[in-house]
Amino acid sequence: MCIAYAGAALATSARADDRHPALPAVILALGLVSVALAVTDDLIAATVPLGVLASLSVLALLAVAPAAATARAAAFMAIGLQAWILAALLISRHGSASFQLGAIPPSAVVPEAILAATIGGLLFAGLYPFVAWSFEGKGASDPGPLGGLLLMPIGIGSSVLLLRLLGASRTEVTRLPLPELPLELRLALTVLVLVGVAVALVRGGGLPRRPIAIGLALLALIAAEPVMRWSHLVLLAAILTVLYAAAVSLALPDHWEAVRSDLALVALWIAIATGSSLAIAGATFILIARATSALAGAAWMVPHREYVALVVASTLVAAGCAALAVGALGVPDATVAALGALAAVLLLALELAQVARRFRVAEVPPDLDVTSALAAFLATLLAAAVLAVPLAAVVRDQLADEASASPLVVVGIAVAGTLLVVLARTVRPILPYVELAAGRSRPAISALDPVPLGVGTFRAIEIGAGRASVVFALFEQRAGVWLATLLIVGLLVWSTR
Numbered sequence: 495m496c497i498a499y500a501g502a503a504l505a506t507s508a509r510a511d512d513r514h515p516a517l518p519a520v521i522l523a524l525g526l527v528s529v530a531l532a533v534t535d536d537l538i539a540a541t542v543p544l545g546v547l548a549s550l551s552v553l554a555l556l557a558v559a560p561a562a563a564t565a566r567a568a569a570f571m572a573i574g575l576q577a578w579i580l581a582a583l584l585i586s587r588h589g590s591a592s593f594q595l596g597a598i599p600p601s602a603v604v605p606e607a608i609l610a611a612t613i614g615g616l617l618f619a620g621l622y623p624f625v626a627w628s629f630e631g632k633g634a635s636d637p638g639p640l641g642g643l644l645l646m647p648i649g650i651g652s653s654v655l656l657l658r659l660l661g662a663s664r665t666e667v668t669r670l671p672l673p674e675l676p677l678e679l680r681l682a683l684t685v686l687v688l689v690g691v692a693v694a695l696v697r698g699g700g701l702p703r704r705p706i707a708i709g710l711a712l713l714a715l716i717a718a719e720p721v722m723r724w725s726h727l728v729l730l731a732a733i734l735t736v737l738y739a740a741a742v743s744l745a746l747p748d749h750w751e752a753v754r755s756d757l758a759l760v761a762l763w764i765a766i767a768t769g770s771s772l773a774i775a776g777a778t779f780i781l782i783a784r785a786t787s788a789l790a791g792a793a794w795m796v797p798h799r800e801y802v803a804l805v806v807a808s809t810l811v812a813a814g815c816a817a818l819a820v821g822a823l824g825v826p827d828a829t830v831a832a833l834g835a836l837a838a839v840l841l842l843a844l845e846l847a848q849v850a851r852r853f854r855v856a857e858v859p860p861d862l863d864v865t866s867a868l869a870a871f872l873a874t875l876l877a878a879a880v881l882a883v884p885l886a887a888v889v890r891d892q893l894a895d896e897a898s899a900s901p902l903v904v905v906g907i908a909v910a911g912t913l914l915v916v917l918a919r920t921v922r923p924i925l926p927y928v929e930l931a932a933g934r935s936r937p938a939i940s941a942l943d944p945v946p947l948g949v950g951t952f953r954a955i956e957i958g959a960g961r962a963s964v965v966f967a968l969f970e971q972r973a974g975v976w977l978a979t980l981l982i983v984g985l986l987v988w989s990t991r
Contacts, residue, residue: 495781496532496647499755500525502788503643507558509792510640514557521644524550528647532654537582537593540655544618545575547648559641567645570624574617574652581610581659595658603663605673608724611656618652619759620645622734642755643788649759650781657766667769668827670724680716687712728767729833732760736840743848750848751791758784761818761841768822768834776817776838776907779877783810801858802866805915808849809870810877813911815842820907846918867916874908 504521507513527550531543548571555564582593590602617624660667675683687709694705715722739757743750761780765773783806790803815838822834 496528497525498785499646505792506640517557520554524647531651535595554644570617574614577610577614581607595662598662600664605671615652615656619649620756621731639751653762668725668830725767725830732764732837735760740844764837768825770821773818773821776814779810779814783807805866806870806873809911809915811845812914813874813907816907816910849918871912
């Protein structure tokens with residue numbers, strides 16, 4: 495899969511007028527290192543290709559993406575790599591003598607290690623609030639279509655590595671707990687949130703909605719922490735990512751290509767959070783469709799063949815979303831089932847809206863519509879038979895998922911995906927609502943944009959670190975000698991006793 499996206503990025507870069515001479519070599523290196531990550535079965539050893547992939551991704555982004563987007567992606571990857579190392583250290587601390595994923599005892603895969611690995615995976619995959627694109631300010635700051643393709647190998651690699659680590663826990667994914675927070679810590683976090691909102695209100699000089707909304711959301715998460723599970727947190731991040739991508743792509747249609755690759759990773763994370771083998775197969779459909787669409791867009795084709803390729807890719811995405819929803823609804827946990835199905839439906843609605851919007855002015859002959867529908871249906875069945883069904887069996891062994899999809903369910907998903915795309919193209923039942931939502935998406939972009947929150951957090955850390963350094967410097971100048979003397983005397987007295 496990573497090789498497919500590296501090939502799509504290579505084909506896309508070949509059409510660029512001002513590409514850097516070293517860009518093709520860097521893209522080829524991305525594909526080769528992603529293969530090394532896929533075959534590595536040691537957690538510590540896997541951090542080496544992860545770091546190399548991060549360096550190559552940032553190097554490639556420097557040639558194709560704005561400086562702000564590149565710097566944001568580099569910061570996320572640097573922190574994500576440290577999170578993966580922290581996860582490995584936590585596993586070692588809890589009694590694992592080996593870092594091989596097949597030899598790690600389930601008791602060593604503690605919730606703290608899973609949370610650290612999840613944070614690392616989210617930072618690499620670019621889910622909310624760690625999205626690599628922002629559309630606020632004077633202009634859009636996103637990696638662009640080529641930049642989105644360049645970020646896919648490391649996103650897929652880190653997500654699959656997390657899936658393998660979850661399999662080592664030998665626990666059903668929907669039952670994985672979050673690290674337990676003591677009551678005192680939750681109260682302290684509540685006070686910090688209230689103080690931060692109060693400071694924002696005082697500085698704003700009015701009643702700004704954004705700090706209040708963020709504060710209420712954080713308070714709700716703190717209050718729900720005792721009953722939340724790992725899957726709930728991941729699915730909430732996936733839903734927010736889809737909502738932000740929908741607001742951006744509807745208000746700024748030119749940037750749909752920049753966010754669509756990230757949505758394929760969102761589908762993969764939805765599938766991992768539900769723990770359903772059918773959902774994993776659906777996410778594979780979507781990943782294949784995005785790579786196919788990118789390759790079709792990079793290659794020059796006559797219009798009718800390009801139309802058939804785009805319909806096939808959209809049908810694979812629709813079928814994958816249907817598989818996601820069906821797989822999520824089969825999960826025993828009602829909350830996970832509801833959140834997973836909601837995320838899949840939102841993803842499907844966004845894809846159909848973009849299909850209707852893209853072809854609203856094109857007059858397509860009926861025979862071409864029929865041909866494209868048949869090709870899409872057959873391609874979906876072929877992908878299910880060749881890729882999705884064997885992959886679902888492998889994932890079922892990793893995640894201990896006892897559910898299995900019958901051939902009738904697979905055929906029904908293929909039919910449903912084809913019909914949905916054809917209806918979105920011809921009847922366009924949701925196009926009026928899409929146009930209405932597009933005209934009102936600007937406030938949603940401002941409300942969901944995570945960059946101001948991240949900038950504010952880094953600014954607060956910088957101010958705190960600066961003031962702490964001043965305090966320590968004053969203490970060292972005036973009381974450092976006396977403190978050292980007291981420590982030496984105390985050690986001498988303790989040793990003589």
